[in-house]
Amino acid sequence: MSELVTARLRSTTTELGLPHTPTSLEHLIQRADASKMGYFDFLDLALSEELAIRDDRRFHTGLRLSRLPHHKTLDAYDFSFQPELDPRKVRDLATLSFVETKTNVALLGPPGVGKTHIAVGLAVAACRAGFTIYFTSLDDMVRQLKEADAIGRLPSEMRLYQRPDVLVVDEVGYLPLDRDEGNLVFQLISKRYERGSVILTSNKTFGEWGQVFGDEVLATAILDRLLHHCEVVSINGNSYRLKNKLFAIGGGGDAATA
Numbered sequence: 001m002s003e004l005v006t007a008r009l010r011s012t013t014t015e016l017g018l019p020h021t022p023t024s025l026e027h028l029i030q031r032a033d034a035s036k037m038g039y040f041d042f043l044d045l046a047l048s049e050e051l052a053i054r055d056d057r058r059f060h061t062g063l064r065l066s067r068l069p070h071h072k073t074l075d076a077y078d079f080s081f082q083p084e085l086d087p088r089k090v091r092d093l094a095t096l097s098f099v100e101t102k103t104n105v106a107l108l109g110p111p112g113v114g115k116t117h118i119a120v121g122l123a124v125a126a127c128r129a130g131f132t133i134y135f136t137s138l139d140d141m142v143r144q145l146k147e148a149d150a151i152g153r154l155p156s157e158m159r160l161y162q163r164p165d166v167l168v169v170d171e172v173g174y175l176p177l178d179r180d181e182g183n184l185v186f187q188l189i190s191k192r193y194e195r196g197s198v199i200l201t202s203n204k205t206f207g208e209w210g211q212v213f214g215d216e217v218l219a220t221a222i223l224d225r226l227l228h229h230c231e232v233v234s235i236n237g238n239s240y241r242l243k244n245k246l247f248a249i250g251g252g253g254d255a256a257t258a
């Protein structure tokens with residue numbers, strides 16, 4: 001390629017918003033030459049390459065901004081370890097139609113059964129598909145909202161949790177909240193209602209949420225909005241964290257204290 005053409009390509013592609021094309025072009029031309037590619041195929045290849053690089057960058061930036069604690073996928077989840085959990089239920093969720101329909105997902109069960117793993121796996125899949133994600137624990141979110149409220153910045157902090165297509169709220173119920181804190185959660189859930197999905201994990205049954213939010217009426221109001229459009233996945237099995245230890249102690253259920 002002449003230097004003049006290279007320079008023009010660089011400026012044209014930049015102006016068109018295709019920044020990766022000039023760098024991959026030499027390599028693509030070699031591939032096209034080697035396989036005697038036609039003009040249409042070559043154009044298709046060059047544009048697909050640009051799109052693939054752009055998608056990959058967006059995915060990695062999205063993952064960084066999501067604050068996910070790790071990036072475990074659903075493929076890494078061993079369904080045979082939780083025989084009562086129907087893999088189809090999770091695989092259906094992985095099609096992400098719940099994100100399109102702004103449906104919530106509640107993952108319930110005792111510690112170690114993989115609630116966070118599945119929540120993260122769904123979030124990673126959604127991020128890959130181009131949706132925006134934000135991950136927080138309930139306690140962190142409440143702390144941030146309270147701090148913002150104290151300095152008069154509650155609306156902008158609320159927007160942080162309102163904006164993403166998928167908000168993951170981990171560990172609902174580990175620590176009980178007081179009434180004011182429960183109220184902040186209610187405000188947020190009301191704002192996201194039918195506007196964006198929430199994936200939550202909890203070790204408490206919905207019946208115990210009154211204790212979690214310090215008030216039965218408030219808990220009912222939160223549940224009313226959360227559960228109107230919600231897929232509930234209950235995982236009732238052994239902790240994966242105790243996988244090998246359970247055999248060592250004869251599979252005793254008391255091992256949950258570890």
Ligand code: ADP
Pocket residue numbers: 072076077078079081082109110111112113114115116117118201240241
């Ligand atoms: P929970 O949120 O229910 O307390 P986690 O999702 O944090 O549980 O799971 C605890 C650990 O065990 C994580 O490292 C997770 O990846 C792993 N894990 C849990 N269940 C499974 C499973 N069925 N297959 C593979 N890894 C699992």
Ligand code: MG
Pocket residue numbers: 115116117170171201
């Ligand atoms: Mg967890």
